[in-house]
Amino acid sequence: MWIALTESWIVLSGFTGYISLGHAAFFGVGAYLMALLWRKLPFLLILPIGGLISMILAFGIGFPCLRIRGPYFVILTLGLSEFTKYIFINWEVNISGTVGRILLGAPDIRVFYFSMLIISIGAVVNSWWIRNSRFGMGLLSIKEDEEAAESLGINTSFYKWLAFAISAFFPGIVGAIMALRWTYIDPYTVFNPILSFQVIVIAFLGGLTEVKGPILGATLLTLLSEFLWAKYPYYYLIILGIILIILVYFIPGGIFNPLNRLIKYLFDRD
Amino acid sequence: MRILAGKKISKRFGGVVALNQIDFEIYSNEIVGLIGPNGAGKTTLFNIISGLYQPTSGKIYFEDNDITGLSPHKICRLGITRTFQIVKPFLNMSVLENVKVGFLFGRERIKSLIQAEKEALKIIEFLGLREKQHFLAHALTIADRKRLEIARALATKPKVLLLDEVLAGLNPTEILQAMSLIEAISKELKVTIFMVEHVIKAIVGLSNRVIVLHYGEKIAEGTVDEISNNSKVIEAYLGKELQTS
DSSP: OHHHHHHHHIIIIIHHOOOOOOHHHHHHHHHHHHHHHBTTBOHHHHHHHHHHHHHHHHHHHHHHHTTSOHHHHHHHHHHHHHHHHHHHHHIIIIISOOSOEEOOSOOOHHHHHHHHHHHHHHHHHHHHHHHTSHHHHHHHHHHHOHHHHHHTTOOHHHHHHHHHHHHHHHHHHHHHHHHHHHSEEOHHHHTOHHHHHHHHHHHHHHOSSOTHHHHHHHHHHHHHHHHHHHHOTTTHHHHHHHHHHHHHHHOTTOTHHHHHHHHHHHHHTO | OEEEEEEEEEEEETTEEEEEEEEEEEETTOEEEEEOSTTSSHHHHHHHHTTSSOOSEEEEEETTEEOTTOOHHHHHHHTEEEOOSSOOOOTTSBHHHHHHHHHHHSSSOOOOHHHHHHHHHHHHHHTTOGGGTTSBGGGSOHHHHHHHHHHHHHHTOOSEEEEESTTTTOOHHHHHHHHHHHHHHHHHSOOEEEEEOSOHHHHHHHOSEEEEEETTEEEEEEOHHHHHTOHHHHHHHHOOOOOOO
């Protein structure tokens, strides 16, 4: 799950440098879509719909958002994500008069596992393909210097917009799957901004512009937090936080650089 | 043939008039110099031609088509590319990748990365950066970064190249090398060049015509000889002669 979320996140934020805190919004929209359509449509059909609706949403909010840069963009995406959350809370309380949704008749756990696996692979392939394409070159140029990129013939606003929409597709699907997996959802859990933060932590851990980064980052963080949680249930968040601070502080480029150097070092000794 | 022209270009930033009713014309295969003291509006004029700024009034024509108000990427695809006074290479990309971007997105819009790489190698060879093609741009010296900036601009296959102070900050040897490079770009690649420059030696050695700006006004235009005898130009650079009687 984290692999899919983070891989899709780096398409916009890793490649162009526009750090987005809006992933939770797309995740939540996907989750709610599942809640609304479950038992009305087949499972496998709801997933792409979740992705597409997220994409459309990203097209809508990307248009004004991507005109601003730096910290303002970060804050705006966080704000919009929270805004979406409160729209859903409002809707639950005032219109449908509920707090959350219960999804009954969830399919077998293997269905989740394999669909998540496929989505993750899809997200990895997608990022890899973009990274090695003309489109990816354009996005990386935007990260390096937007003004220079624009004056070399890159349609920067369109590229950013497209990247934002593509990066919204996968969280929409993942949200839909997780809604069914959790069997109970409410706006507070599915629009949890912690999700957006965790995506960023993973991306920084693995390295921002590498396709393999999120895979390693997600695996590492998940294993680490499970291990700490099992061993030190009371202090686990504190220890995790300290480890992350140390990692980001000492190896800001992600754990790949030192890892590569280590491998090189081991081989060169022969 | 007239390739680029400005009609009554004005630009205000709040109360400051950066450019006031500037007319200019550039013909194919010319090298035109744009000079003037600091703050004269030279870079502003370049920013307007390349589409980064909108003029407050006036029009820009390229090959007799109105291009005023087009966004920079469209202007680049039509065939006008600029370099920046403070060079902006993509620092975390290699020299080769930098130039590749120009081919992929410039006037030719090459779709295949392999094809773009082949073309990029030619330009890199032409600019003498071959040995450094795999260096990251931030490992280059200032002189090489400027070269790279020119290489990347040439990769977009411009018809008109706007050079914004490419010689500033170079030592005398590097200036001579860069001058012969500019000459080669003009003669061999048949690119029209419009250059802002403070290095007078280069203006004298290279340009067919010179336009002089001062406080946003065009005060003179002509060959190097005409300009250097123009009293207004002398006044702008050196001040008025003291009236002693």
